[in-house]
Amino acid sequence: MTEVLRLKIIVTGGAGFIGSHLAKNLIQEGHEVYIIDCLHPYYSIERKRKHLTNIESHGAFHYSDLNLLNQDETMAEFIRIRPDAIVHLAALPGVAYSIEKPLEYVDFDIKATINVLEAAGKAGASKIVFASSSSVYGNQEGPFTEEMAVGKVISPYAASKFSAESFCHVYEDLYGFQMNILRFFTVYGPWGRPDMAIGKFIKQLIRGEEITVFGEGRARDFTYIEDIIHGIYLTLTVQTNSDILNIGSGRPITMDTLLQELKQHFPDMKINKETSRTGDVLKTWADISKAKRQLGYEPKVDFKKGLDETVKWAKENEVFL
Template identity: 40%
Template structure:
């Protein structure tokens, strides 16, 4: 079975591709290797994947309609897992057009290819940011029509586009709202990565909203577990509900201050904290209600924060050769 993973050089894309390869799938990965963050990190992730003979990589931008079409003509994809996107909430305020290009135009290109080449199931990455500043535990039944960043708007647009293509062309689609993913090989633009770098190097860290934020930090292995359960339970889930969206999170939000305290203990060094006002486009709290994916697949996250951060810091020190 040929599986297409878009954004395969990304954080989640790399880990997911590794999992699929370990199960014997033929994985075709595409990525445009843009310079939003360190391209060397992306190439190193790819280097690990390319050690497996069942992995094939193409440097393709998902907005390039002709290249995407050629790819779908070359491989008989049974399923597509679409992770490629312009990431980052705050960057979307500075560079809004990059998000429309990649996250809307690019997603439309993938939808059209899935329609034209009869792909049986499209799984795609959405985000907890679609909930905006909704309070309390965030359920898929909650309103998700008040996003507070353009990034979130594009992700909500993806969900609506998937609904339309399911309605018009009977394409099975599954949206996955990820909640603050962290772990080894993570993204350098994420707060936990920046905090780790600054604490180790003795630099101050910036805590927005004066540290009064909560996040449903979810370890990468638990995210991959959720994706694979939806991937493998596709027949059971999608027969009656061919277009669905699921939260994939830890369902246990941690305050930013608790997170920093735990990170300090793991590193063995105190942080110099600078408290700042809330940033534009940010949300106060994320808290995943995971009852829907749990009831559908048996999903249950297992990795505790201290374990996840220990794994991340160990990887970070080894990767960056910090002393």
């Protein structure tokens, strides 16, 4: 029997959507999990506390309520923990808010990342996984291969992620980390972020409210949370080199298809159509062949099944929507 190596892993942003699912998975797989999260009020703090409680039901973990913008505290915490690996998910997400408050993204998505990279280096960590985004591809014809991100971005969120990626390269060189930059494509599923289209629509539909759809002809490479977690887990455990990898479904879903699927669950659905918002790209579409080759990554959950699971979860957890 091959013995699973027990890793000490810091998950920044572990009280968030992706981070809490990841923490559960890592605990189940026998790793030692250290969550760092300041419970940023971008969306409900109650929801984030509930994420932490959900993790607890899967086993013990360590939690620090720490803002990674605090350089000294971040350094001290990393040196105290001396992690083997760091999955850096903490960030301010969301395109729309980044247009309103661009400087907050310089703080939370760039400066905090630099603090994490410096602290990781001083603490002797060997592996970093950085959560980047499909938004770094801007408005281009897909499928997007990793080489297609050239900085022609259209929102402060995307600009901050692209810049943070550059800092990852700098520190990879300085400290010799194995650095894996994962570009996630529109993640959805149970406990999905309430500011994102699927989460927002389902909440409104459960309440019998009209939903507002921005922009005709849009499409998203919606990726189910389990597939994202699988991609991160493989990155942590499979022997691989530093690289940038798309973690998506590889199957873009048009807004019309999303609405048709939602209508199966909510037949009385009412829709208000508006023009597209600044900063939103028209279509995302991941080329996932590199992740398949290097990690053996294979998305498993098709969109219909993923959406069914998400609606089921939302109906059972209405109080947290």
